[in-house]
Amino acid sequence: MIKESQPLSSMATGFAGVIQNHQGDDFYQGRLIELGFTCGERVEILRRTPFGDFIVDIRSAMIALRKEEAFCLLVSHD
């Protein structure tokens, strides 16, 4: 079954799901993968900053992502 995936940036605080793919800018994609945002990995939105950026959990690490960076991660509910 193909799960419908959406950019992480459109998800709300508390969302937890699985990274299905990457999209957008290659540079961002490359960096995200280096940081451990690989396909099949579980990602959780821990909180949003007052200005709308994301703080996420990936592989037990906390990483702050800009909205446009979170947009590059395609996720689905697990």
Place this chain on the structure above:
Amino acid sequence: MIKRISLIGAPNSGKTTLYNWLTDSKFKTVNYPGATVEMSEGFTADRYGEPLFIADTPGAYSLFPKSYDEQIAVESLYKHPSHGPTAVVVAVVDLTQLARHLYIVTQLKEANFNIVLALTNGDLLERQNRSCDIEKLKDLLDLPAARVNGQTGEGAVSLIEAVRKALGEPESSPHRLEKWSKEKSELSFRELSQIANSVLQENASPKMGLSAYERSKKIDRVLMHPFWGLVLFVLFMTGLFTSIFWAAAPLMDIVNEAFAWMGALASSYFPDSLLGDFISNGIFAGVGSVLVFLPQIIILFLGICYFEDSGYLARAASLIDRPLSKIGLNGRSFVPILSAYACAIPAMMAARTISSKKERFITLFILPLMSCSARLPVYALFLSFLLVDYPAWMGGLALTGIYFLSLIIGAVASAIANRMLASSEKSFFMLELPVYRRPHLRTVLKQTSSRVWGYVVKAGPIIFVLSMLIWVGCTFPRYDVEDPAERLTHSYFAKAGEWIEPALEPMGIDWRVGVGLISAFAAREVFVSSLAIVFNITEGDEDQVQVSLLEKMQTAIGPDGGPLFTVASSLGLILFFMIALQCMATVGVARREFGNWKWAITQLVVFNFVAYILSVALVQGLRAFGIS
């Protein structure tokens, strides 16, 4: 050629803590040749036997750099103009982040480096009620490894042994890697996740309470709260700034008095002689103007390093990344901007962690606009002059206004620079937030002293030499005249002041203030003391000088026959000091950080020109509205 060992690892892997332990914090911070990225170089402590030459590099996530400091970290592994390639790479890997931190290790392996793994944060892993089978990890990766604790030194001996053994191996010849495809990176991560899963075990024993990571999430519920998080951020920063002024003031008085006393002592040894004057007003005054800011700079950096080591500063940066990114900056610009309120020089050096060249450039460009501590005496003088009949809290309020305005001017300058500079470079944030921890005194002190030392070494000589020149300019050619005011009236500086007087007139000031402005190029606060000399105040301690200077300012007659210091001309001077780049020490450091004279000089010219134009506009505008 001496064999070099390099520490490499992801940010927050505990690399620098381990490095401090291995070298007993005795290392030099040097620039990688030809770059403005700092690296630490030193020798392992004596207790580990024959010293090994060991370097710490900026944090890096992979061998394919995404930022300038990563690029240098990677470059330094392959070659170094004077030390050749790295003989052994010590890859620092946080056991609680095993798969993520091993990623660069697989690349190092593929590139054929001679690798030893230093496995950190084993204690944090145990707090998560897990353990790592290190022998199995060594087997699976086919690499030597040692578990170490950079705070207690546990395991350091076996790490050094493993490094010595690796040094004994035949030399490897590392080669450059072809860029990994997305698929290859994904595959590598899958393998690493498997390895991590097979070496990490859940312990049967009962849980030992919250892990550091879980605790950090809890703390963030408050510190990163959408509303309270911002309130606390503002409170922390206000607290830091207030402490700079309150706690540093008595210490600065001590420095001032000590140098005044030494100066007086020198004069009494050589009464009425040029030599005595030179020693007291040249040398001691010069050293004094370098050291008087040390208390403020030390306190600010203690605060910054404390927040940094606790894990809060990364979060503060992520809080304000968005507004800063709108004007061409980055959340990473936050620490430099904060530091610039003490002094632009260590602030410029702190800007090195900004990965994007454009963002780093804009940060460097606007840093001198932040109100550094040397401007404070100037503001204080004019505010006490303007608000002489008002309660004291008005002065405090006005000062806060000045600081706030300087932030706005900086933001405007940054937005303008952002518009003017084209860049194909990607701006990114993606900042890893470390777990909260109690700051280590040792780390905080070491970081503070290295930044403070940066100020003393970089700014000190320039300020000192300029202070000498200013003494010469104020003393000669009529050094034989007894009366200091008359001596000054005939000095080279007075001539220069008179020469530029036509340009000063639109600002509502005359050559006497001009002399002050010229001498402010050594250090801004010198403006106050040279004004005191011009207005013939020679007696009394600092407070008395301030009082008599204020009296003289009330009665001074300007070029047009009216009062010299008016509301308009005082406000004009405050505005001038807010924008003008008068600090030659900053220009010297800017040259190094920009990497060329072109931008350092541009900065100098642009800021002074804009300061002059705006100041004239303000004075003339106020006059047009009937405010003289």
